[in-house]
Structures are given as C-alpha cells and as structure tokens.
Amino acid sequence: MRAWRVVRLCGLAVALASVLWALTGVGQRAGDRARPNVLLVSIDSLRADHLGSYGYPRDTSPAIDALAREGVLFENAISSAPWTVPAHMTLLTGLPPEVHDVVTRRQKLAPDAVTLAEALAAAGYETAAFVSGPTVMAHFGFDQGFALYDESMVDASPQKIGDVVTSPGLVDLVNGWLERWSDMGRAAPFFVFLHMWDVHYDYVPPPEYVQRFDPDYTGDIDTRHFESNPRLHRDMSPRDLAHVIALYDGEIRFTDDHLARIFSRLRALGVLDETIVVVTSDHGDEFFEHGQKGHAKTLYEEVLHVPLVVRYPRRIAGGLRVAAPVRLMDVAPTILGLAGVAPPAGFAAHTLDAGHRAADLTPHVAGRAPAPMPALAAFSANRWLGDRQSAVRTAGAKLIRHAKPLPNGPVLEVFDLDRDPREQQNLAAAEAAPPLLATLDPLLDAWQADARRQTKLAQARKPVAQHEARLRALGYVE
Numbered sequence: 001m002r003a004w005r006v007v008r009l010c011g012l013a014v015a016l017a018s019v020l021w022a023l024t025g026v027g028q029r030a031g032d033r034a035r036p037n038v039l040l041v042s043i044d045s046l047r048a049d050h051l052g053s054y055g056y057p058r059d060t061s062p063a064i065d066a067l068a069r070e071g072v073l074f075e076n077a078i079s080s081a082p083w084t085v086p087a088h089m090t091l092l093t094g095l096p097p098e099v100h101d102v103v104t105r106r107q108k109l110a111p112d113a114v115t116l117a118e119a120l121a122a123a124g125y126e127t128a129a130f131v132s133g134p135t136v137m138a139h140f141g142f143d144q145g146f147a148l149y150d151e152s153m154v155d156a157s158p159q160k161i162g163d164v165v166t167s168p169g170l171v172d173l174v175n176g177w178l179e180r181w182s183d184m185g186r187a188a189p190f191f192v193f194l195h196m197w198d199v200h201y202d203y204v205p206p207p208e209y210v211q212r213f214d215p216d217y218t219g220d221i222d223t224r225h226f227e228s229n230p231r232l233h234r235d236m237s238p239r240d241l242a243h244v245i246a247l248y249d250g251e252i253r254f255t256d257d258h259l260a261r262i263f264s265r266l267r268a269l270g271v272l273d274e275t276i277v278v279v280t281s282d283h284g285d286e287f288f289e290h291g292q293k294g295h296a297k298t299l300y301e302e303v304l305h306v307p308l309v310v311r312y313p314r315r316i317a318g319g320l321r322v323a324a325p326v327r328l329m330d331v332a333p334t335i336l337g338l339a340g341v342a343p344p345a346g347f348a349a350h351t352l353d354a355g356h357r358a359a360d361l362t363p364h365v366a367g368r369a370p371a372p373m374p375a376l377a378a379f380s381a382n383r384w385l386g387d388r389q390s391a392v393r394t395a396g397a398k399l400i401r402h403a404k405p406l407p408n409g410p411v412l413e414v415f416d417l418d419r420d421p422r423e424q425q426n427l428a429a430a431e432a433a434p435p436l437l438a439t440l441d442p443l444l445d446a447w448q449a450d451a452r453r454q455t456k457l458a459q460a461r462k463p464v465a466q467h468e469a470r471l472r473a474l475g476y477v478e
C-alpha cells in the first residue's frame with residue numbers, strides 16, 4: 001500500500017513537472033535530465049597564439065579567457081584546412097575535408113551527409129545559425145539541419161566585404177533571438193551557431209581599438225584590400241607590420257567585447273551554466289612568418305593552430321588545460337557527447353579507420369577524473385589548388401608534403417615542435433629527420449589511403465554571380 005502510494009505520488013510529481021516544464025520552461029532551468037543548450041562560436045581567422053589565455057601578452061580576449069578559466073582550454077587544437085569553407089564544413093559535420101569534399105568554391109555539401117545541426121534537431125533542439133561572412137553562406141550547404149540560417153549580416157553589405165563591421169549587428173540578432181526563445185517558454189533547448197567575421201581581413205577596428213594596442217604609430221599603413229594591397233608584403237617595414245598586427249589584435253578585442261554581450265545575456269536569462277559554450281576558429285592568419293600573408297596558402301602553425309575553449313560547468317571542471325593535440329573535426333562529436341545525444345547513423349565518417357575518425361572528447365574532459373587524452377594525430381590539407389600540400393601533426397612534430405612545390409620551395413618539411421614551435425628550421429635534410437619521418441610518414445600515408453577509400457559527400461554548386469563577386473573580392477580566386 002505504502003509502496004503503491006509512493007509510486008502514485010511520484011507519478012503525480014512527474015506529471016506536474018512535465019506540465020510545469022511545458023508551461024514555464026522550468027525543466028530547462030532546473031531539470032537534471034533536460035538537455036543543455038549549445039552555443040558554438042567560430043571567430044573567423046583567429047589564431048590561437050593571439051589570445052591571452054594562450055599566452056599572448058596583449059589583453060585581446062578577456063571574455064574568452066574567463067570562459068577558459070571556467071572550462072577547458074585545448075592548447076593544441078588543429079584545423080583540417082587553412083581556409084574558411086572546408087574548415088567550417090569540418091566543424092559543422094565532424095568530417096575531414098577529404099570526406100566532406102567541399103574544398104573549392106564550386107562544391108556544396110550533399111544532402112546525405114549528416115550534420116551536427118541535423119543530429120541536434122533530431123534530438124529535439126531548436127536550431128539557429130547567424131553568420132556574417134560570404135564564405136559561410138547557405139549555398140555551400142552550411143544550412144543543412146538549421147531551422148533558421150540568418151545571413152542577413154552578409155546581405156546587408158553586398159559591396160563592402162573585408163572592411164565591413166558586423167559584430168554589433170550580429171550580436172543584436174543573436175540576443176534578440178535568445179530573448180524570443182525565452183519569451184516563447186524555452187520549450188526546447190537551443191543550438192545556436194554563431195560565425196563572427198570581423199577578425200577576418202581587412203583589419204579595420206574602431207579607432208579606440210587601434211589606440212588600445214598601438215597608440216604611438218605615426219605611419220599611414222592600413223589593411224584595406226588586404227590580399228591585393230601592394231604595401232602589405234614580406235619586405236615591408238617592421239614598424240608598419242607591427243601596426244598591421246596591432247590592427248588584427250584590435251579586431252580580436254572588438255570581437256571579444258561583443259561576444260561578452262552574448263555571455264551576459266545568457267547569464268541574465270539564467271541559462272549560462274546549462275549551456276555548452278564552445279569558442280573556436282576555422283584557421284589563423286599569417287604575418288610573413290613563412291613569407292606569406294593571410295591564409296589559404298600554407299599549413300604552418302600560425303594558420304592551423306586555432307583556439308578551442310569549452311565551458312559547461314555541469315560536466316567540466318573549471319581551469320582544465322589539455323596539451324595533447326585535438327582536431328577541429330572532434331568538436332561536433334564532443335558537443336553531442338557533452339549534450340548526451342547519441343550520434344545518428346552516418347554521422348562523422350564512421351567508415352574511416354578508428355584512429356582517423358572524429359573523436360568525442362567528453363570522457364577526457366568531463367567528470368571528476370577525466371581519462372587521459374589519447375594521442376591523436378591531426379591531418380590537414382590545402383586541397384584548394386589541387387592537393388598542393390598535406391600535413392600531419394603529432395604532439396611534438398610535424399610533416400608537410402608539397403605535391404606541387406613552389407619554385408625553389410621545399411618538397412618536404414619536418415619540424416621538431418618541442419624545440420622549434422615556430423617552424424623556422426626545416427629538418428628534412430638534417431640528421432634528426434629519419435627518426436621523425438619514421439613516425440610521421442606512415443601516419444600520413446595511412447591517412448591518405450583511408451581517405452581515398454571514402455565516399456565523397458560533395459556535389460557541384462551552381463555559382464551565383466553576386467556570391468562569386470564577393471569571394472573574388474576577398475582574394476578567393478581559383
């Protein structure tokens with residue numbers, strides 16, 4: 001009798017809780033079993049080593065640094081590609097570029113690929129994306145699985161591409177959407193993907209952000225028309241180059257300040273701690289460390305090493321730092337793992353060999369005693385201009401192969417990252433090379449053989465004149 005009464009009372013409590021959850025969203029706020037929200041932020045062109053939490057001396061990133069203190073920071077997160085389209089497709093699918101195959105301007109994702117947004121939508125999430133750059137627009141297939149794919153910040157500025165300011169308007173859109181989600185009763189958890197564009201060249205932060213990092217500059221260099229600007233070259237004066245870098249840093253701080261507004265809104269809504277917040281980037285930018293500027297040209301660390309910070313206090317203890325390499329493609333399965341969503345069939349290239357598949361890092365960052373991180377090799381390629389370069393990076397070493405080397409350029413590059421983290425000394429012809437190559441060569445060979453066996457998930461994209469003009473304006477010319 002007593003047992004029956006307990007069961008009945010429990011049943012009544014569950015029914016009441018369900019009604020309350022439906023009416024007020026209280027389950028979202030307090031229920032242990034409610035799914036967390038997900039906010040995935042990609043700050044385009046943000047190299048890891050320019051953030052305070054990654055050791056940069058300038059105060060470029062107080063909001064991201066606070067996030068890192070309260071969550072986990074991956075010290076060595078490596079992108080799969082050195083430019084926006086393939087890297088973002090990897091971020092949003094968990095597929096490497098060799099499999100999603102959206103690696104030129106002429107391709108889009110095939111509908112039979114399974115995206116992170118589709119996986120979360122199938123688990124009951126309300127999905128929305130807010131993007132602000134022309135290389136993350138829906139016509140590449142990035143919108144697959146999103147109920148809302150807002151690219152109005154791109155459309156608002158069809159002529160101005162590089163020097164347009166997007167963060168204020170973009171963050172207004174996101175915060176407005178969050179308010180509406182809350183007002184509508186928070187019936188489902190949200191997945192918001194936010195793509196921030198201002199750090200991408202041209203670097204034109206507001207004057208106070210220029211002042212912040214380079215108040216004494218008296219020259220006249222600027223970064224407009226970055227790719228084609230003849231004044232931005234490898235032999236430019238060091239002082240002018242220092243100013244260009246200060247402008248880049250100003251854009252980072254400007255973006256960080258606006259990102260902080262979203263965190264504040266989530267906190268004000270009382271949902272920050274039940275939201276998985278992920279901040280990362282698609283690639284960095286180089287400032288002639290290896291003779292080039294911008295991105296999409298090389299596979300050095302300044303381009304491939306991206307920030308990756310995850311805050312979710314329900315499962316991740318604050319202040320955790322992971323030194324082992326992880327990959328941009330691991331982000332999507334890790335979000336599913338942290339959210340407790342089983343990956344749907346076909347998600348994240350399950351046909352790849354185990355060591356090559358995207359990994360759910362949850363067991364290695366969540367709980368009271370996270371398991372040690374496995375030794376993941378990160379593979380990257382610049383396939384844009386015909387498989388020009390490929391690379392493998394382990395914890396302490398890196399191999400870059402050039403299938404189409406530049407005139408007088410190397411065919412092979414080997415770096416000991418422990419001794420030479422800035423990749424200034426190519427060991428390919430040195431005595432140190434054979435032992436490093438004995439490890440790296442077979443890794444890259446096995447990866448490429450495995451990737452060749454996979455079904456490609458891209459299809460031809462019909463060029464749209466207005467979009468093509470935008471891409472050309474940014475220097476993305478094939």
Ligand SMILES: [Zn+2]
Nearest residue numbers: 044045084282
């Ligand atoms: Zn990009």
